[in-house]
Amino acid sequence: MTMLQHELTDFTANIYQDNQFSKLTKADVLGHWSLIFFYPNDFSFVCPTELEDLADHYDEFKKAGCEIYGVSHDTEFVHKAWHEANEKIAKIQFPMVADPTNTLSRDLDSYDEVNGQAERGDFILSPEGKVVAYEVISSNVGRNAEEILRRVEASQFVYEHGDQVCPAKWEPGDETIAPSLDLVGQL
Numbered sequence: 001m002t003m004l005q006h007e008l009t010d011f012t013a014n015i016y017q018d019n020q021f022s023k024l025t026k027a028d029v030l031g032h033w034s035l036i037f038f039y040p041n042d043f044s045f046v047c048p049t050e051l052e053d054l055a056d057h058y059d060e061f062k063k064a065g066c067e068i069y070g071v072s073h074d075t076e077f078v079h080k081a082w083h084e085a086n087e088k089i090a091k092i093q094f095p096m097v098a099d100p101t102n103t104l105s106r107d108l109d110s111y112d113e114v115n116g117q118a119e120r121g122d123f124i125l126s127p128e129g130k131v132v133a134y135e136v137i138s139s140n141v142g143r144n145a146e147e148i149l150r151r152v153e154a155s156q157f158v159y160e161h162g163d164q165v166c167p168a169k170w171e172p173g174d175e176t177i178a179p180s181l182d183l184v185g186q187l
Contacts, residue, residue, distance in 0.1 A: 008129040015095040016079040032124040033066035038118035042074040042082040052088035057145040068094040
């Protein structure tokens with residue numbers, strides 16, 4: 001089953017951000033582009049490398065109008081402890097979302113029933129809260145923030161320019177393709 005165009009269901013989650021605890025709801029995710037970034041566990045091995053990479057590119061995501069939400073099944077208290085204990089995680093400014101009941105990972109079909117945790121999934125949501133791009137990969141392979149940002153920007157471009165599509169390796173400012181029935185015979 002595809003998750004494309006799946007609308008995020010209502011939820012309330014606890015978060016840790018800016019040295020404080022607060023709540024996150026579906027309403028908070030609406031109205032802007034979002035990256036929901038699942039990772040299996042705090043205090044693990046591959047996860048801090050991914051989260052540090054996202055933290056290093058956070059300003060670029062914000063410039064693109066996209067908020068990052070890092071999500072694991074750990075509680076907000078574990079997120080705080082990890083933030084305080086790990087210099088890579090200490091760089092994080094985006095919300096660290098607690099999903100101990102796996103509500104979000106189940107909604108976005110990235111929950112691993114066997115291990116009781118989320119798979120490495122990243123979901124790009126439109127301002128309406130619909131999935132426009134996603135990737136779920138093996139838990140032993142880390143992801144690249146620059147590639148995710150490129151997919152955010154390409155998704156934003158085609159969202160705004162419905163008559164254009166982005167070719168492989170497209171970056172903002174590159175040429176796009178205007179699909180045409182005339183081109184079909186040339187393919």
